[in-house]
Structure formats: structure tokens, C-alpha cells
Amino acid sequence: MRTGAVKYLKELGWDVIVVMPNYDTKEFKIEDDIWQIPFKGKHIQKLASLFERVGIYEDYLDKWLDYVLKYLxxxxxxxxxxxxxxxxxxxxIKLGSLLQEKIECKFVVNFRDPLNYGYMNGLRRDKKPHIGRIKTHEKYIQNANLIITSSKYYADTLKRQFSNLADKIHNNYFGYIKEIDLSQYKKQLSDKLRIAYAGMMSSTQKPELLYEAYKKLNSSDVELYFIGNRKNYKPLQNIDDNNVYFIDFLPHEEFLKFMCENIDVGFVSLVNDYYGACVPSKIYEYINLGLPMLGVLPNGDGKEMINDMGFGLACSYNDICKLSENIKEMLDDKILREYKINVLDKKVEFSMEKKIKEVEILLKEIS
Known part of the structure; x- marks a missing residue:
């Protein structure tokens, strides 16, 4: 997504240089306006992350920051x-804040996701031990000229947490990157409702919830497709059902072709209230594919987007009975067509090419 933001900002005329760590070698690489700056000493990711957890480092990139700050x-x-x-x-964000203090240039913070292990309305990302980060969070965004989030939920939370920064905080849905020409694909007809989950197979998403709801429905009119790597994810390993298909990760072009030609509904899931502050990128992908959606999501922008815009049906992740009812509703061809029409009507509004223009307006206001 950040690659897409760079692409479209450049197309709007901004001169963008990307600075990032070089994790692989001690070489300083400059290519296509991307500066890969190495760690000065040896970097052991697990050790750096441990130091962050216990508070020795403010962030696992601290040792890299010491070096890159002097250069930049x-x-x-x-x-x-x-x-x-x-x-x-x-x-x-820490690097940007420290540079802004020295140079007094404009400084923009962009939260594509909430800060890991920062408290959100009393919630945490997970139960792993980690020192609280509110103080460092606040310290390094205090001198920002602009703060952009990717959900209204997170924007509102930051405004409550840091009320003195409220007028600098704005939301921007980042959208999908490259619009798909749906006319190039021909849908394969089927008398069954074909629902696909595509992505990570993990306890954060719990894609098996879709299977559980399907089993409760007890209908032979539904087919499920799980696209991704389930080898290390036990909840999906022992499923043996003629209407359930497992497909390994596909190259992106093949994935797009498969979804457009075979799938009726996209399934999206997140099973932690903390992630109400995130809009799953899969939602934007399904919009681009013109697919109605089923979701199990925490309260937040993602669930509201699906339900309020008529893109489909999203319910709480702990309500399997409701998800089963929602699948049953999607079996009605008339209802399914209405959801598809709504997605296609709003499709252009969620392209990153359009959404980045909202960011440009904000950037020009502080320039």
C-alpha cells in the first residue's frame, strides 16, 4: 500500500524519496529514488524486538536510527x-520527529495501522508481554504538522488520547492500488454460491469461522474456497468436504483471474476488538474485484463500510449463528445482485489514485 502511495504522489508531481533499512547487507543502495541504508553494527531482529518489549529500546529500529539520523x-x-x-x-515516526527537531521542516505522521502494543480504548493487540508505549507514542507525534490515519475509529481514538493534537488528525482510506478491468474476465456460471477467503491463515483472522457457519447452515448450495497456506494452521487441516476447496497462494494476476471468474462473495475476518481501528486491505481488494462481502469483524470502519454502504453483511466475530444467517441471505440471487451493484457503484471512489488526492490537499495546507 505504501508503494502505491509513493506511485500516485509522484504522478501528482511530488518528488518522493523513500528511506528504508537494508536488512540484508552492509551496502548503501540508491535505486529509483529508494535509499536503503544499512545497520551500522550487527542487527539481530529477535534481540532488538526483545529489547523493545522490555523497554531497553523504544523501537526495534533504534540502532538503525542512530546511524541514519546522522546521515539524513x-x-x-x-x-x-x-x-x-x-x-x-x-x-x-521517531526518525521523522528527531529530524524535524533538528531541521525544522514539515513533519507528517501516517498510521497505516495503529501503533503495535499501544493501548487502544483499553485494548491491546495481543497478550504478549510488552512495555506500555503511550508516552513514547505521544512524545514522537507531538511536533507533527499533520497526522493521517487509515480509519476514522483510530483518528477518533487519537483525538481523545491526545486532545491537543485533534485539529491535526485526519483520516484517509487508502483504497486499492491498480483498478481491475472486470470486462476482461468471463464469469463461470454455477448453481452454487461460491465464497472465498484469501489471505493469511492465522488466529488473527480465524478463517475457519466461515467453515463453522457453513456447517451450521447445512446447505449443499454453498461452496467455500480457502486461498493461502494452511500447512501450519491446524483449524483448517482436517476438513474433508466436497464443497470446500483449498488452493495455495496464487501469483497476483492468477488470483485476480480466479476470483473474477469463479467467486461470488469475498469473506473478510478479524477477531480482536483492537483491530476495529484497522480497515482490512482485503475489503479494498474485494471492492476492486466487484465482489459482495461477508465479514466477521470488530466494531469499526471495516464493519460499518460493508454494512452501511450496502457492500454485503458483516457481523461480530463471536456470532457464528448470525454469519450463518448472512450466508443464507446471500443465497437469494436478487439480494446478491443488489450488493454487487452497490460495490460497483462505489468502486471508483475507493481507488488509491482518487484517495491520494485527499492526502495531497492536506499536504498542501501545511506546505
Missing amino acids: KNKISKEDMIFATSGGELGM
């Missing part, structure tokens, strides 16, 4: 803008 402070001017992204880590 002479490469950035007051007229530049630092756009620091987070997929849960603090490191890039």
Missing part, C-alpha cells in the same frame, strides 16, 4: 517534508 540530517532541508509511515512500528 545533512541531506534534508527546511523546505523538505518528512512523511513518516507506520505499519505498527514506531521507528520511522
Whole structure:
């Protein structure tokens, strides 16, 4: 998703240089406006993450920051803008904040996901031991000129947590990257409702909930497709059902072709209330594919988007009976067509090419 943001910001005329760690070698690489800066000393990810957990490091990238800060402070001017992204880590935000203090340039924080192990409305990402991060969270966003989230839920939470920054906090749904021309694919007809889950097979998503709801429905009019690696995920390993299919990860073009030609409904799931602050990227992918959706999700933007926009039906992840009822409702061809029409009507609104223009307006306001 961040690659897509860079692509479209460049197309809008912004000069973007990406700075990232080089985890593989001690070589400093510059290629296509991407600077890969190595760690100065030896980096052991597990050890760095442990030091973060117990509070020795503020972030697992701390040792890299010591090195890259010295390099970048002479490469950035007051007229530049630092756009620091987070997929849960603090490191890039910390780097941006420290550089802004030295250079006094504009500083933007972009939370693609909430800060890992930062408390969210009293919730945590998981039960693994980790020192609290509210103080460091606050410390490194205090001098931001702009804070962009990827969900209204998280934007509202940050505004409550850091009320003095409320007027700087804005939401932007990042959307799908490259629009698919659906006319190039021909749908294979079937007398069964074909539902697909595609993605990680893990306890965070619990895709087996779809199977449990299907079994409760006890209908031969439904087929399930699980696309991804289930080898190390026990809940899906012993399923033997003529209407349930397992497919290994597909190259993206093959995946798109398969979904467009064979699938009627996309299934999306997250099973932790903490993730109400996230909009699963799979939702944007299903919008791009023109697929109605079934979901089991915590309260938040993702569930609201599916239900309120008429993209399909999303219920709580702990309500298997409701999910089973929702599958049954999708068996009605008229209802299914209505959901599909709604998705296709809104499709263009969720392209990143369009959504990034909202970001550009915010960037120009602080320039």
C-alpha cells in the first residue's frame, strides 16, 4: 500500500524519496529514488524486538536510527517534508520527529495501522508481554504538522488520547492500488454460491469461522474456497468436504483471474476488538474485484463500510449463528445482485489514485 502511495504522489508531481533499512547487507543502495541504508553494527531482529518489549529500546529500529539520523540530517532541508509511515512500528515516526527537531521542516505522521502494543480504548493487540508505549507514542507525534490515519475509529481514538493534537488528525482510506478491468474476465456460471477467503491463515483472522457457519447452515448450495497456506494452521487441516476447496497462494494476476471468474462473495475476518481501528486491505481488494462481502469483524470502519454502504453483511466475530444467517441471505440471487451493484457503484471512489488526492490537499495546507 505504501508503494502505491509513493506511485500516485509522484504522478501528482511530488518528488518522493523513500528511506528504508537494508536488512540484508552492509551496502548503501540508491535505486529509483529508494535509499536503503544499512545497520551500522550487527542487527539481530529477535534481540532488538526483545529489547523493545522490555523497554531497553523504544523501537526495534533504534540502532538503525542512530546511524541514519546522522546521515539524513545533512541531506534534508527546511523546505523538505518528512512523511513518516507506520505499519505498527514506531521507528520511522521517531526518525521523522528527531529530524524535524533538528531541521525544522514539515513533519507528517501516517498510521497505516495503529501503533503495535499501544493501548487502544483499553485494548491491546495481543497478550504478549510488552512495555506500555503511550508516552513514547505521544512524545514522537507531538511536533507533527499533520497526522493521517487509515480509519476514522483510530483518528477518533487519537483525538481523545491526545486532545491537543485533534485539529491535526485526519483520516484517509487508502483504497486499492491498480483498478481491475472486470470486462476482461468471463464469469463461470454455477448453481452454487461460491465464497472465498484469501489471505493469511492465522488466529488473527480465524478463517475457519466461515467453515463453522457453513456447517451450521447445512446447505449443499454453498461452496467455500480457502486461498493461502494452511500447512501450519491446524483449524483448517482436517476438513474433508466436497464443497470446500483449498488452493495455495496464487501469483497476483492468477488470483485476480480466479476470483473474477469463479467467486461470488469475498469473506473478510478479524477477531480482536483492537483491530476495529484497522480497515482490512482485503475489503479494498474485494471492492476492486466487484465482489459482495461477508465479514466477521470488530466494531469499526471495516464493519460499518460493508454494512452501511450496502457492500454485503458483516457481523461480530463471536456470532457464528448470525454469519450463518448472512450466508443464507446471500443465497437469494436478487439480494446478491443488489450488493454487487452497490460495490460497483462505489468502486471508483475507493481507488488509491482518487484517495491520494485527499492526502495531497492536506499536504498542501501545511506546505
